[in-house]
Amino acid sequence: MWLWFSKLGSPKWFYELSGRWLPWLTAAMIIFMTIGLVWGLLFLPPDYQQGFTSRILIVHVAVAGTSLAFFPLMFVAGTITLVWKMKLADMVAKNAAILGAWFSFVTLATGSLWGSVMWGTWWEWTDSRLVSMLFQLFLLIGVISLRSALEDSETAAKACALLSIVGCINVVIIKYSVEWWNTLHQASSPISTDSSSPNGPEFWIATLIMIVAVYLFLSVSLILATRNEILERERRSQWVRDLVLKS
Amino acid sequence: MLTAHRLFCARDDRVLFKNLNLELSEGQIMQLRGSNGSGKTTLMRILCGLNDSYEGSIKWYGQEIADQAVNFFSSLLYIGHRVGVSKVLSPVENLRWSCSLKQRVDDEAIYRALAEVGLRGFEESPCYTLSAGQHQRVSLARLIISPARLWVLDEPFTTLDAKGVAQLENLLQRQAQAGGAVLVTTHHRLNIPELTVLSLG
Amino acid sequence: MSAKQTTTSAAFLATLKRDLLIAIKKKNDIVNPFMFFIIVVSLFPIGISPESDRLREIAAGVIWISVLLASMLSMDNLYRSDYEDGSLEQLLLSPHPLFFLVLAKNISHWLVSGLPVVLVSPLLAYMLNLPAQAYGTLILTLLLGTPIMSLIGSIAVALTVGLGSRGLILAVITLPMSVPVLIFGTLAVQSTLNSLSPLGYLSLMLVMLSVAISLAPLASAAALRISVN
Numbered sequence: 001m002w003l004w005f006s007k008l009g010s011p012k013w014f015y016e017l018s019g020r021w022l023p024w025l026t027a028a029m030i031i032f033m034t035i036g037l038v039w040g041l042l043f044l045p046p047d048y049q050q051g052f053t054s055r056i057l058i059v060h061v062a063v064a065g066t067s068l069a070f071f072p073l074m075f076v077a078g079t080i081t082l083v084w085k086m087k088l089a090d091m092v093a094k095n096a097a098i099l100g101a102w103f104s105f106v107t108l109a110t111g112s113l114w115g116s117v118m119w120g121t122w123w124e125w126t127d128s129r130l131v132s133m134l135f136q137l138f139l140l141i142g143v144i145s146l147r148s149a150l151e152d153s154e155t156a157a158k159a160c161a162l163l164s165i166v167g168c169i170n171v172v173i174i175k176y177s178v179e180w181w182n183t184l185h186q187a188s189s190p191i192s193t194d195s196s197s198p199n200g201p202e203f204w205i206a207t208l209i210m211i212v213a214v215y216l217f218l219s220v221s222l223i224l225a226t227r228n229e230i231l232e233r234e235r236r237s238q239w240v241r242d243l244v245l246k247s
Numbered sequence: 248m249l250t251a252h253r254l255f256c257a258r259d260d261r262v263l264f265k266n267l268n269l270e271l272s273e274g275q276i277m278q279l280r281g282s283n284g285s286g287k288t289t290l291m292r293i294l295c296g297l298n299d300s301y302e303g304s305i306k307w308y309g310q311e312i313a314d315q316a317v318n319f320f321s322s323l324l325y326i327g328h329r330v331g332v333s334k335v336l337s338p339v340e341n342l343r344w345s346c347s348l349k350q351r352v353d354d355e356a357i358y359r360a361l362a363e364v365g366l367r368g369f370e371e372s373p374c375y376t377l378s379a380g381q382h383q384r385v386s387l388a389r390l391i392i393s394p395a396r397l398w399v400l401d402e403p404f405t406t407l408d409a410k411g412v413a414q415l416e417n418l419l420q421r422q423a424q425a426g427g428a429v430l431v432t433t434h435h436r437l438n439i440p441e442l443t444v445l446s447l448g
Numbered sequence: 449m450s451a452k453q454t455t456t457s458a459a460f461l462a463t464l465k466r467d468l469l470i471a472i473k474k475k476n477d478i479v480n481p482f483m484f485f486i487i488v489v490s491l492f493p494i495g496i497s498p499e500s501d502r503l504r505e506i507a508a509g510v511i512w513i514s515v516l517l518a519s520m521l522s523m524d525n526l527y528r529s530d531y532e533d534g535s536l537e538q539l540l541l542s543p544h545p546l547f548f549l550v551l552a553k554n555i556s557h558w559l560v561s562g563l564p565v566v567l568v569s570p571l572l573a574y575m576l577n578l579p580a581q582a583y584g585t586l587i588l589t590l591l592l593g594t595p596i597m598s599l600i601g602s603i604a605v606a607l608t609v610g611l612g613s614r615g616l617i618l619a620v621i622t623l624p625m626s627v628p629v630l631i632f633g634t635l636a637v638q639s640t641l642n643s644l645s646p647l648g649y650l651s652l653m654l655v656m657l658s659v660a661i662s663l664a665p666l667a668s669a670a671a672l673r674i675s676v677n
Contacts, residue, residue, distance in 0.1 A: 082670075138624035142617075146607060149617050153259060154300050158674040159607045163621065166603055166667055170625045173656075177628040181635065236260055297537060298677050321453060321543040329534025333466075335473045340466070345535070347462040348542040348549075351454050373473070 011088055011230040012239050018223045025220050032213035036062075040206040053117045054203060060110035062210035066218055067107045067133065070100030070140070075168035078161035088226075090157040091233065093164060095225035097143045099218065104137040128182035132175045139167045153233075248273055248428060249294065249397060254303035256289060263289055264447060267303075271397075271430060274423045276439055279432040281447030287432045288328065290447065291401050294430065295325045321349060324395035326403060330386035334375040338366055338385045341374065346392050360388040364414070380406040387411075390418050398422060398429045405433075413438075459544045460552045467556035470529075477525045478560045485518035485565055489572045500577040507576035508586060508637035515565055515594060516626050520619045522561035523601040526553065527609045527672065536609070536676055546669035554595075554602050554665065562594035578637075585640040585650075589633040592653040596629050597622075599664035606671035628656065 040058040077093035080086050111130050112122040125131060143163050150156035234240045251269040256262075263286035271277055279287045292298040294305060296312055296319065305312050312319045332341050339357055346352040361370050364384040369377060374385065383406045390398065398419075404412055416438055419429050423441070431437075454462075471478055492510045493503055530536040539549055569590055570583050578586065604621040611617070636649035 135624050135627055138620075142621040142624060145617055145620055149608070149611055152677070155610065155674060155677050158677075159671065162603075162667060162671055162674060163607060167625075170628075173628045174624075177631045181631045184635065292677075295541060297540060299673075300677065317543045320541050323541060325537065325541055327534050327537055329532065329537070331534035331538040333470060333529065333533050333535055335470050335529075336466070340469060344462050344466040345538050347454055348459050348538060348544065349454065351458070 011091070011234055012237075014088055015227055015230050018227060022220070022223060025216060025223070029213060029216035029220050032209055032216060036206060036210035036213045040210055044202055044206055053114060056110060056114045056117070058203070058207050058210050060107065060114055061207050062214040063103055063110060064107040064129070064133070065211055066214045067100065067103040067136070069215075069218070070096055070103065071136065071164070071168040071171045074100070074143070074164035078164040078168075081157055081161040082165075087157075087233070088230075090161065091226050091229040092222065093157075093160060094147060095222055095229060097140055097147070097160070097164070099221060099225070101137060101140040101144060103218070104133055104140060107133050108137065126182060128179045131182070132171075132178045135174050135178070136171055139171060143167060248308055249430075250306045250309075251294060252304045252306070254290070254293065254301055254305070256286065256293060256301040258286075258289070258300075267447075269294075269445065271428045273396075273426045273428060275443055276419055276423050276429045276431065276441065277443040277445055278437060279430065279445050279447060285447040287447055288401055291325075291399050291430065291432065292327075295323060295399050296320070297325075322396045323399065324349075324389065324393045324397070325399045325401075326386045326389070327401045330382055332374055332382045332385045335373060337371045337373055338377075338388070339370045341385055342388060342392065345389060350392075350394060352392055356392055357388070360391040361385075363391055364388045365410070378406075380408060380411065383407055384411060387415060387418070390422070396427045398427065398431075400429065400431045402432055402434075404435045453543070456544045456548055459542060460548045463539075463549050463552040464556050467553055468559065471556065471560040474525075477522070478564070481518045481522035481561060482564050482568075484521055485514050486568065486572065488514040488517060489576070493576070503577045504579065504641075507573060507578035508582070508634045510576060511569055511572055511586065512589075512593075512630055512633050515569075515590065516597065516623065516630065518565065519561065519594065519597045519601060520622060522557070523598070523605050523618060523622070526557050526602060526605045528605075531609045531676070536672065540673060540676055546672070547665045550602070550606075550665040550668045550672070551661070554598050554668070557602075558595050558598040562590075562598055566590040566594060579641060582637050582640045585637050585646045588646075588650055589636045589653060592650065592657050593629045593633045596653070596657050596660045597626060599660040599668075600625050602668045603664060603671055606668045606675060608675075609672070610675045629653070632656070 036058070041055050044055055044058070074093050074096050077089040077096065080089035081093065108130065111127075111133070115124055115127070115130075116122045123130070143160055146163055147156050147160050150159055231240055231243075249269075249271040251267065254267040254269070255265045267290070269277075279290065281287050289298060293301045296305075296316065307315065307319045307322075331345055332338075336344075338361055339354070342357045342360070343352070343354070346357070358370060361367065364387050366381060366384055366388070369381065374382060377385075383403065387403070403415060407415060412435065419431065420439060422429055489510055492506065496502065496506065527536060530539065540546065542549060566587060569586060573583055573586055601618070601622050604618050604625075607621070608617055632649045632653050636646035636653070639649065640646045
C-alpha cells in the first residue's frame with residue numbers, strides 16, 4: 001500500500017501512466033460529448049413548459065455538477081500535500097484551481113443565459129445556486145492569487161493547500177447559509193425554482209450523458225495541464241531530458 | 248546531543264547541500280562557514296525546526312526532533328537575523344515576553360542581564376530609540392537569562408562593537424564550559440580556542 | 449529545567465499582555481481602522497438616500513459590511529510587525545502549543561479592533577435610524593460575529609505574512625469567507641425588526657464562533673509555520 005502510494009506520487013510514473021490512458025479518455029470524451037451535444041442541443045424534443053430553452057440547461061447542469069467537484073478535489077490534494085509532502089498532489093491542485101474557476105465561470109454564464117430566457121433577467125440574486133457559485137468562484141480566485149503572490153514554490157504549495165482545505169469547509173457553509181438566506185427572501189421573489197427543472201426521461205438521459213462527457217473533459221484537461229506542469233517543474237531531471245531528446 | 252544525518256535541501260531546483268552530516272556534542276562551539284547563499288541560514292533554520300523542507304534526519308539526544316518538539320524547543324535558544332526585538336516595546340518588556348515563552352523569569356534577572364550587556368539606563372526606553380547594535384544586545388541578554396542547552400545564533404556579531412564582540416565570545420565560552428552547545432554563523436574571525444568549523448558550499 | 453519552565457497559561461497571558469501593550473503604544477493601528485469604519489458608515493446615507501425609511505432598511509447591512517471592511521484593514525498588522533522583527537520565529541519556537549499563543553494574539557487583536565466597533569455601533573445605528581428595539585440584537589450579532597472575522601482573517605494574514613507587497617490579497621481571500629457571518633448577522637437584526645425572535649440566528653452564530661475558536665487557531669498556526677519557512 002505504502003509503496004503504491006509513493007509510486008503514485010512520483011511525477012515520472014504519473015506521466016507515463018497518464019500518457020497511456022490519455023488516448024482512451026480523450027476518445028471516450030469525444031464520443032460522449034458528440035452524443036450529448038448533438039442529441040441534446042439539436043434533437044431533444046422541447047420541454048412543454050420551457051420550449052427549446054431546456055436544451056441550454058443540459059450543458060448548464062452538467063457543468064454546474066462538475067464545478068462542485070473542484071473544492072473536494074482540492075481538499076484531498078491539499079491534505080496529501082500537507083501530510084505526505086507529495087509534489088504531484090500540488091501540481092494537480094494548482095491546475096484544479098484554475099480549471100475550477102473556469103468551470104464556475106461557465107456555470108454562471110450558462111446559468112444566466114438560461115435565466116435571461118426563462119426569468120427575463122441575466123442575474124437573479126434569489127437563485128441560491130447562482131449566488132453560492134459566485135462565491136465559490138471568488139474563493140477559487142483567492143487561491144489562484146495567493147499562489148501567484150507567493151514566490152517560493154514550496155511555500156506556495158503548502159499555503160494553497162491549507163487555503164483549499166479552509167476554503168472547502170467554507171464553501172459548504174456558504175452553500176447552506178445562502179440557501180437559508182434565500183428561502184427567507186423567496187416570498188418577495190416572483191420566481192419559483194420548482195418550475196425550472198423540465199421533466200421527461202429523454203432530458204435526464206441527455207443530461208446524464210452530458211455530465212459524463214463534462215467529467216471526462218475535466219479529467220482530460222486536468223491530466224494535460226498536470227503533464228505540462230510536470231515537464232516544467234522536472235525540467236532538470238534526467239528522464240525529462242531523455243524525453244525531450246527522443247522527440 | 249544534536250546529530251543531523253544525510254541532510255538534503257534544495258530550494259527551487261538549486262541544491263543547497265546534500266548528504267550533510269553534523270554532530271554537535273556538549274561543550275562544543277561550532278561555527279558554520281560559507282559564502283553568501285551557501286545555505287548557512289537555511290541549515291540553521293532546518294536544525295531549529297523552523298524549516299521543514301529537507302530530507303534526512305535530525306536527532307536530539309538520539310530521538311527525532313519532530314517527535315519531541317516540546318522537549319527540544321525548551322532546550323533551544325535561537326536568535327536569527329531578525330533578532331526578535333519589537334521596536335515599540337522597551338528592552339524590559341521585550342525580554343519579559345520572549346523569556347516567558349520558555350521559562351519563568353523575574354524582573355530582577357532581566358535588569359541584571361540588561362546591565363551586563365551594557366544597556367543600563369536604557370531598560371525602559373522604547374527600542375526604536377536604540378541603535379541596531381543595541382537591539383542585538385537586547386537579544387544577547389536572553390543568552391544570559393536563558394538556561395537553554397543549545398544556542399543557535401545566526402550572525403550575532405554583525406552589529407556589535409569590539410567590546411560587544413569580546414563579551415559575546417566570552418558568553419559562548421561560558422555556555423560551552425557549562426556543558427551547553429553553540430552553533431553560530433559569522434564572517435568574523437572568532438577568538439575562541441576550541442572551535443569546530445563546518446564549511447558549506 | 450522543568451522547575452523553571454512556564455506553564456502554557458503563563459505563556460498565553462504573557463503573549464496577550466504583550467500584544468495589548470503594543471496596541472496601546474501604536475495607537476494609529478487601532479484608531480485608523482476604527483475611523484475608517486465610522487467614515488464608511490457615514491458615507492452610505494450620502495450615497496444612497498437620506499430618507500429615514502430607506503436608511504432603516506439598510507442600516508444593519510451597512511454597519512455589518514463596514515465592519516467587515518474595517519476588519520480587513522486592522523487584520524493587516526496582526527502578524528506583520530512580528531514577522532518583520534523576528535518575534536514570530538520566537539513564537540514558533542516556544543515549547544507551548546502554538547494554538548494557544550495564536551489564540552492569545554487573536555483575542556488581543558479582537559479586544560483592540562473588534563470590541564470598539566461593537567461599542568460604537570449603537571451610535572451609528574441611531575444615525576442610520578435603526579429602530580431602538582433592534583439595538584440589542586445588532587450588538588449581540590457584532591459581539592459574536594467580529595471575533596469570527598478576527599479568527600478567520602488571522603488564517604489569511606498568516607498565509608500572506610511573508611509577502612512583501614501584499615496589497616489587497618488579504619481581502620480577496622477573506623471577504624468571500626465572511627458571507628455566512630454577514631447573512632446570519634443581518635438576518636438576526638431583520639427578524640427582530642419583523643418582531644420575530646432572533647435567537648435561532650444568534651445560536652447559529654454562537655455555534656460558528658465556537659467552531660472558529662476551536663479550529664481557526666489551528667489553521668493559523670499551521671499557516672504561520674508555512675509562511676515562516
